[in-house]
Amino acid sequence: MRKCRLIVGLFLVPLFVVNISYGKSIEELIEEMSEDLVENYTKPLVTGFGTAMNSGLYHTAAAHKTLGFDLGTRVMWVPIPDDAKTATYSVLTLTADPTTGDVDTTFTDVESSTIFGDEQGTTPVPPVNTYYIPETLPGGLDIPVIPLLVPQLNVGIFKGSELMIRFISVPFEETNISLLGLGLKQNFNALPFIPKLPVNIAAQFTYQSFKVGGIVTCNNTNFNLHVSKKLPIPIIGLTPYFGLGFENTKMDFTYNFVYPDPITGNPQSDKVELSFTGENGFRTVVGLKLKVFILNINADYNIGKYPSYSAGVGLSIR
Numbered sequence: 122m123r124k125c126r127l128i129v130g131l132f133l134v135p136l137f138v139v140n141i142s143y144g145k146s147i148e149e150l151i152e153e154m155s156e157d158l159v160e161n162y163t164k165p166l167v168t169g170f171g172t173a174m175n176s177g178l179y180h181t182a183a184a185h186k187t188l189g190f191d192l193g194t195r196v197m198w199v200p201i202p203d204d205a206k207t208a209t210y211s212v213l214t215l216t217a218d219p220t221t222g223d224v225d226t227t228f229t230d231v232e233s234s235t236i237f238g239d240e241q242g243t244t245p246v247p248p249v250n251t252y253y254i255p256e257t258l259p260g261g262l263d264i265p266v267i268p269l270l271v272p273q274l275n276v277g278i279f280k281g282s283e284l285m286i287r288f289i290s291v292p293f294e295e296t297n298i299s300l301l302g303l304g305l306k307q308n309f310n311a312l313p314f315i316p317k318l319p320v321n322i323a324a325q326f327t328y329q330s331f332k333v334g335g336i337v338t339c340n341n342t343n344f345n346l347h348v349s350k351k352l353p354i355p356i357i358g359l360t361p362y363f364g365l366g367f368e369n370t371k372m373d374f375t376y377n378f379v380y381p382d383p384i385t386g387n388p389q390s391d392k393v394e395l396s397f398t399g400e401n402g403f404r405t406v407v408g409l410k411l412k413v414f415i416l417n418i419n420a421d422y423n424i425g426k427y428p429s430y431s432a433g434v435g436l437s438i439r
Contacts, residue, residue, distance in 0.1 A: 123310065127128050131268075132205055139374025145259070146266065146334075147236070147262070148335075148336050148376070149356065150259045150262075150336070151236070151336060152377065152378065153255060153257075154255070154378065155213065155380070155391070156378065157213065158210045158255075158258070159202040159393065159395070161208040162208065162210075162236055162255075162259075162427075163236050163372070163374070164205075164397070165201065165205040165206070165236060165237050165258065165397035166372070166399065166424055167233075167339065167372040167397065167400075168401050169199050169205070169317075170267060171339070171341055172425060172426065172429050173267050173294070173327060173425070174269070174331060174341050174370075175197070175311075175330075175401070175404065175423075176197040176423050176430075176431035177195030177196070177197055177271075177421075177432075178285065178325060178345065179325060179347055179362070179364065180187050180221055180358050180362060180408060180410045180417065180419035181349045181408060181410055182243050182321035183323075183360075184281045184307075184309075184323065185275065185276065185283055185439050187276050187279055187305060188262050188277060189277040189438055189439040191274075191275050191278070191395075192272075192273075192274050192436055193273060193417065193433055193434050193435015193436065193438060194270055194271065194344045194433060194434060195271055195287070195433045196270055196431075196433065197268070197271065197431045198318075199238045199266060199267040199269075199429040199430075200205040201264065201265055201266060201427070202325065202427065204218075204236065205235060206357075207233065207234060207235060208232070208233065208234075208235050209230050209231070209232050210230070211228040211229070212228060212229050212230075212231050212253050212254070212258070213253070214223065214226070214228055214251060214252070214254075215254065216251045217252075218248060218250075219250055222309075229247075230244075230328055231255065233260075234259075234261040235261055236262060237262055237264055238261035239260055239261060239263055240260040240263045242258055242259045242315075243260075244256065244257040245258075250370045254274075254380055254382035255378075256380075256381070259341040260366060269300075269336060271287045271300055272287065273285065273433070274286045279312065280312065281308035281312060281323075282307050282308075283305070283308070284303075284304070284305060284325065285303065285304035285325075287300065287408075288301050288302070288330075295414070297332075297334060298332065298334075299332045300329065300330070300331050301330050302327065302329035302330075303329075303437075304325055304327035305325065305326055306323050306324070307323060308322070309319060309322045310322065319350070321349050322331035322346070322347075323346070323347055323348075324344070324346050324347055325345050325347070326347075327342065328341070329435055336374060336375055336376040337372060338372070339371070340371050340372075341368065342368065342369050343366055343368040344367075345366030345404070345406075346366065347362055347363065347364030347365070347366075348362065348363055349410075357411060357413050359410070359411055360409070361408070361409050362407075362409070362410065362413070362421070363406065363408075364404075364406035365403070365405055366403070367402055367403055367404070368402065368404060368425075369401075370398060371396055371397070371398050372396060372399070373392070373395075374393060374394070375429055376393050376398065377390050377391070378391045378392075378393050398428075399403045399427045402426065403425065404424065404425040405424040405425070406422070407421060407422050412437065414435070415437055415438060416435075416436060417436070417437045418432075419432065419433045419434075419436065420432040
């Protein structure tokens, strides 16, 4: 029985956790996949979380003065495309000769859910004297979006340089999900050898680590250039911003794949250790920031492999 629970906490900044209960945890679903199949099954997870992690990194190209800061939260919302919910798997197929006992090894294509697809697994029916490994392909989490919200702190350092820190650690389906991100931004306008420019221009590099329990570790890098311009509107500060970035997401998997021996029925175990990258690469960001006194509110649209949305709210002291 599926249930959704929303937990909202308040400790300096809003902390938002979506906890969705399914029949199996993320770890249990992945552990049902053999090494040959897990990449197709989890590729949307790598791409989707990479997309979410690289959203909300900035809302202006201007930088804080030394020890100026803003403290707030960033909300990321990544819709999952329909074509990322299913995949075709080449399932190991063993065919035994009833006379000689010899076993031929081939592969059979089976279409089934990815980790974001339908909850219902797929159990293909093999011909006589034929066995599939695994016998059943697991279903997915059956979720339409990846929601992610993290506290974020930006602190001015020196001459237009700015440090970004974001962190969250939350329980999810009997496991723990954690995210740690660090970034460094440089506003070119603050450099003494740069001529006066009509807009603010900045470059930023970030590194983030994301973990799911003890079997999944995701490392993510992003390099971006972004520009912004504060509009001359009285009382409020209205700042459009635009950015171009390149990102890379690498996910490592370590677990034991356990399956029954097709002849004896005894459990067999294979150690799976592999890593691969997501399909997210280039990204374009278009956004708008509103500042009223020390309150910042921003929202932007991210164009990439998976289009996404992000928004933020926080306090800013420059």
